[in-house]
Amino acid sequence: MTKVVLKGVFQITQWDETAYAEHEDGTKQTIANIKQTYSGDITGSADIRYVMSYQQDTTAVFTGLEELNITTPEITGRIIFQHNGTFVTGVAQSEFHIIAGSGTENLTEYIGQGEFTSTENGQAEYVITLNIAS
Numbered sequence: 692m693t694k695v696v697l698k699g700v701f702q703i704t705q706w707d708e709t710a711y712a713e714h715e716d717g718t719k720q721t722i723a724n725i726k727q728t729y730s731g732d733i734t735g736s737a738d739i740r741y742v743m744s745y746q747q748d749t750t751a752v753f754t755g756l757e758e759l760n761i762t763t764p765e766i767t768g769r770i771i772f773q774h775n776g777t778f779v780t781g782v783a784q785s786e787f788h789i790i791a792g793s794g795t796e797n798l799t800e801y802i803g804q805g806e807f808t809s810t811e812n813g814q815a816e817y818v819i820t821l822n823i824a825s
Contacts, residue, residue: 693823695766699731703813708743719745723753729817735761741774751778757787761798766821768796772805783809789821800824 705726712720725739741755757772771793776785788804798821805819 695821697732697766697819697821698817699729699733700810700814700816701727701729701737701807703727703815706813717747721745723755729759729761731817733761733763733766733819735759735763739774741776743778750780752776753778753783753785756790766797768794768798770794770798770801783807783815791824 703725706723707725708721708723710719710721721743723739723741723743725737725741727737727739729735729737737757737759739755739757741753743751743753745751753774753776755774757774758769759772760769761767771790772787773790774785774787776783776787778784784807786804786806789802791802794801800823801821802824803819803821805817807815807817809815
């Protein structure tokens with residue numbers, strides 16, 4: 692199996708979040724529609740939809756789908772990630788995996804996973820590991 696590790700930063704460029712349930716104890720559930728750009732080992736842009744649950748202690752958990760369009764010449768195409776993450780003490784973290792069969796163009800044979808940790812100013816550091824399925 693051929694393995695490729697990609698690292699870099701993404702920048703959130705748009706965040707639209709709407710609560711669909713708010714409770715007397717201060718908890719709430721929301722849907723967030725997000726756009727972001729990628730730099731580093733890959734160049735691209737993404738559209739994401741998270742379903743989020745905020746707790747009383749200002750932490751949150753989220754899950755969602757990300758459609759990443761990669762325009763790096765060696766790796767071009769679209770893949771879909773499935774995220775499971777948390778927001779604790781001002782830091783968002785997520786582990787995600789590629790949905791099998793979601794790749795297009797140069798990404799049709801890839802499976803893999805990744806993670807991100809937010810830094811500041813709407814940025815996060817990512818690591819994505821791609822494997823060519825055998």
